[in-house]
Amino acid sequence: MKPKIFIDGEHGTTGLQIRSRLAGRNDIEVISIPIERRKDAEARADFLRAADIAILCLPDDAARESVALIGDAGTRVIDASTAHRVADGWTYGFAEMDRAQSKKIADAKLVANPGCWPQGPIATLRPLIEAGLLPADFPVTMHGISGYSGGGRQMVEDYEAKGDDAPEYLPYGLTFQHKHVPELKLYAGLSRDPLMQPVVGDFAQGMVTVVPLQLGALSRVPTGAELHAAIADHYSGLENSVVEVAPFAATERTPELNPESYNDTNRMRLHVFANDKRAQAALVAVYDNLGKGASGAAVQNMDIMLGLTR
Structure with a gap:
């Protein structure tokens, strides 16, 4: 079964870039909220909780809300906002930062994508x-x-x-x-x-x-x-x-x-x-700035977390 990826905020600059980078891949399944339900909070929660990895491309407060909506569902998170980059419990998503960082990302539930x-x-x-x-x-x-x-x-x-x-x-x-x-x-x-x-x-x-x-x-x-x-x-x-x-x-x-x-x-x-x-x-x-500085890093971290590359 292919891992499900949900991009929360897929219509923003970073979200669109990530969606484009994932287009055509057959080793994952990108799930999206139907247009008519995009502003439905319950639908958003359902998709967040149904995903194997949720990539948050949102303002800081909305990113924190998404994490709260996931609760104990087990969804792993890559947050592209500033909200969690220096927060306890989050792994920094710069895979080359040191020799152990890629392994830390691979094992993490919560990854803060770098700025x-x-x-x-x-x-x-x-x-x-x-x-x-x-x-x-x-x-x-x-x-x-x-x-x-x-x-x-x-x-x-x-x-x-x-x-x-x-x-x-x-x-x-x-x-x-x-x-x-x-x-x-x-x-x-x-x-x-x-x-x-x-x-x-x-x-x-x-x-x-x-x-x-x-x-x-x-x-x-x-x-x-x-x-x-x-x-x-x-x-x-x-x-x-x-x-x-x-x-x-x-x-x-x-x-x-x-x-x-x-x-x-x-x-x-x-x-x-x-x-x-x-x-x-x-x-x-x-x-x-939209590659290694944002969407490219998010996709790299997703691949590391899924064991598609280390």
Whole structure:
């Protein structure tokens, strides 16, 4: 019998992407509420409880409600909202975060899908802190640019309605209280709040995140080659990993940092750039905010939970 998958909120940006990624698969059965019953709370509860895995693509409060509706039905959950990413009892759904994470996801009943913005910084910072090359209290700053689809349906509609008048480059989160800060701090292994300053660009999807490092104040300053080696070692040998580490090379610019490079995939590429004489470096991640940053990660986690890949 095929496992039943229910996407709660399948008509939002992430839900539509997940539905598209699952189209044509014959190893699962996607179940959907009939259009005429979509606003029927009882029908929603029935479908949540009938599924083997429910993928929640909802605002935070609605996601919490869905979990409550499941109750003791035994349905496993992948929550794509922010509601449970740092909550007790939930497993973080970044399979490559460490060597044990995929197994934890495989065994979990409750999986919190990562946010798009934190994944790149977590992917680069965590290996360095675990290797002792950066202290947990390092003053981390991160910035980056994402396509406007990262803001959900309302931002997509706003950008597309403005056409040529849409802003090319729009910084936001300027109160430095971005909702992803707790997630980034916890899973990167930081002991102090990072400063996070994201940007929306006038393109639909794709993203680049950057963590600049001023290393001169450290008692022992790591070289760029050491930073790169620690990150490369972290991801070497991981089964079914979608994260790759670019070769370490000195360059002024590279087309590989195009934020749209990995659109419609679940891949992530990590780069380390450094100037050892200045004791400066930058950790860069390129991925699709709707792929590894949302729907792609959700499908990857679903497959891991179902034993279709590890």
